[in-house]
Amino acid sequence: MASPLLLDPAQPDPDFGDLLAARPHLSMHALDGLTVEEVPLARIAAAVGTPAWVYSAGALRRRARALTGALKSAGLRGSVHYAVKANTNLAVLRVLAGEGLGADVVSEGELRAARAAGIPASEIVFSGVGKTERELRLALGEDIAQINVESAEEVEMLSALAASLGRVARIGLRVNPDVDAKTHAKITTGRSENKFGVAFEDAPALYARMAALPGLRPVGIAMHIGSQITAGMAAYRAAYARMAELATALLARGLPVEQLDCGGGLGIPYRDEPAPTPEALAGAIAATLGPLNLPVMLEPGRWIAGPPGLLLASVVLQKQGTGRRFLVLDAAMNDLVRPAMYDAWHGILPVSPRDFAAATAPADVVGPVCETGDTFARGRALPSLQPGALVAFLDAGAYGAVMSSTYNMRPLAAEVLVDGARFAVVRDRQTHDAILAGQRLPGWLTEGTQP
Known part of the structure; x- marks a missing residue:
């Protein structure tokens, strides 16, 4: 089966x-050309420059409501905790907080960002295999x-820490169900060879141990089987059936199970591939876990933040190679690394209405970074684009800006939030001085004492 990220090249691209x-x-x-909500992208480029990330507040709200509505329609008592790792921008988090979403965090930084954005501590879940004592x-x-x-090691560490602080930690046990989510190998998390969670067969004894240790209050089971899951509900149903089996066994032993953390991973169609809906996911949860009549939690990231975001870039030049046309952009793999890392496909749209309607021909879309891997697309049907022409990479709101780097000493791009007819810069473009600011020369290099 082809990876959901590396799509079948034999299938024609959508126009x-x-x-x-x-x-x-x-x-x-x-x-005005390509417009986000009521704001032309050309206006944003003129005000902010490129490359720039642009997020639609309206789309974020609609997608948050679609998830919460699906749970309610399925008759589930459910809450949604946005996976902050997908997009950590404070404005994005604030929009989602306004929709009543909690947060799923995996680091101290994400926890601090969620709190700074106004998400209550009572709505935050902390996941991850390597939480430090400082983070705990x-x-x-x-x-x-x-x-x-x-x-088991984390259980013991957290118990000792919580007891020493006079605290009681509400904890969920993440269980690895050994289910293949049929997603990219680098983002699957629920198979036995993955680093996440405890083995299913070890879970009952460890859960009982958690209930007996000081400083701990077990509240439920957690599972997360991967990201960008587009192969239907079979993997979810298999994982949740195991969760139901385990929860039933724990309850039969008199152990407390107050809620079930169903994870995230719901995929999105980057090109035109079929993708499951929130209603399908809610239906799978209701069918497998509904009979337990326990509250459920969802932790989506990409499904919420991916489609509302795009990367706006400018053409530096159009280069005619030997048998190939190259469109060289001012955005690069240090901005959007997904194509280089996963061979991921992103739709690319010209911003100008004239370019949008012009005849197209195959082109390789590349950035200026000194790596052959700095390639966004090969043989993509695009018009002839002159220097300064604008293009937009679609569905870049998740795992876009958060995975950016300053490779080749390229500053991090600005981030912009659009809300109706308004837009605002919600993260300034990094300066070259800021990149250098944290670096120091040791004294022997500045005092002429180098050996």
Whole structure:
């Protein structure tokens, strides 16, 4: 089976009109060109420069409501905790907090960002296989909703720490169900060879141990089987069936199970591939876990933040190689690394209405970084684009800016939030001085004492 990220090259790409029609927060105006909500991207480029990340607040709200609504319609008592790792921008988090979403965090930085954005500690879940003592101290001090422990070693460490602080940690046990989510090998998390969670057969004894240790209050089971899952509900149903089996066994032993953390991973269609809906996911949860009548939690990231975001870039030059046309952009793999890392496909739209309607021909879309891997697309149907022409990479709101780097000493791009007819810079473009600011020369290099 082909990877959901590395799509079948034999299938024709959707045309510009199809890409646009599937993304309701985008439109093409005859005069203003490609527009996010009510703001032309050309206006943002003129004010902010490129490359720049652009997020639609309206799309974020619609997608958050779609998930919470699906759980409610399925008759589930459920809460949604946005996976902050997908996009950590404070403005994005604030929009989602306004929709009543909690947060799923995996680091001290993400926990601090969630709190700074106004997400209550009582709505934050802390996951991850390598939480440090410092991070656990912060989580205990904030009195967050739940810490998902992922090993017997972490259970012992957290018990000792919580007891020493006079705290009681509400904990969930992350269980590895050994289920293949049929996603990219680098983002699957629920198979036995993955580093996440404890083995299913070890879970009952460890859960009982958690209930007996000081400083711990077990509240439930957690599972997460991977990211960008598009192969239907079979993997989810298999994982949740194991969760139901385990929860039933724990309850039969008189152990407390108050809620079930169902993880995230719901995929999105980057090109035109079929992808499951929130309603399908809620249905799978209701069918497998519904009979337990326990509250459930979802931790989506990409599904919420991916489609509302795009990367806006400018053409530096158009280069005719031997049998190949190259469009060289001012954005690079240090900005959007997914194509280089996963061979991921992103739709690319011209911003100008004239370019949008022009004849197309195959082109390789590349950045200026000194790596052959700095290639966004090969043989993509695009018009002839002159220097300064604008293009937009679609569905870049998740695992875009958060995975950026300063490779080749390239500053991090600005981030912009659009809300109706308004837009604002929500992270300034990094300066070259800022990149250098944290570096220091040792004294022997500045005092002429180098050996």
